[in-house]
Amino acid sequence: MEARHRVMSLLLVLVIGCCAWGCRPGAAQVPVPARTDGFVYGGKAPALGETVVVEAYFDPVCPDSRDAWPELKKAVEHYASRVTVVVHLFPLPYHSNAFISCRSIHAVNKINPSFVYPLLERFFKYQEGYYNQPTYGKTRATVDAEVAKNLVAPVIGEANLAAYKAGFNDSKSDQATRISFKAPKKL
Structure with a gap:
């Protein structure tokens, strides 16, 4: 009986120790991004206080994001020098291909930042083909290839496709997408 009591005590100490180790400060924290998250629409980020900054949180395969984008662009055109738009990619968990689409945009950004918004708009234009139901029976690899x-190819060109695929399969694009999703949002 004494041996059983010792084993149970040891297990209890082990469980408490594991819980304490997992709950230590910083254990489950998201790494601090290397730069401010998001993609500035229309060029260079303004200096602090130079313009009003509108931050949008978009999922490239979300119909609500698609519908909001044209109106947001109109506002930017109307207020031109007084407004800056920063789009943060936010893959919604109930859109099966949201993470793929966001990761694609991060990978394309590494090739050339000027490709980001044309690709986002292309996702918006053709997003119905990447909704849950049309891709339900397809493998992840098939969806990635499509x-x-x-x-991606029509935006970046065939010559850049190998660089895109390397960037898409690189852990940095995965990490950028995850950090972008998990980083605290100012809503």
Whole structure:
């Protein structure tokens, strides 16, 4: 009986120790991004206080994001020098291909930041083909290949497709997408 009591006590100490280790400050924290998250629409980020900054949180395969984008662009055009728009990619968990689309945009950004918004708009234009139901029976690899061929290649060109695929499969694009999703949002 004494041996059983010792084993139970040891297990209890082990469980408490594991819980304490997992709950230590910083254990489950998201790494601090290397730079401010998001993509500035229309060029260079303004100096602090130079313009009003509108931050939008978009999922490239979300119909609400798609519908909001044209109106947001109109506001930017109307207020031109007084407004800056920063789009943060926010893959919603109930859109099966949201993470793929956001990761694609991060990978394309590494090739050339000027490709970001044309690709985002292409996702918006053709997003119905990447909703949950049309891709339900497809493998992740098939969807990745279709995104590369049908959405990414027309924006970045065939010559950059190998760089895109390398960037898409690089852990840095995965990490950038995860940090972007998990980083605290100022809502």
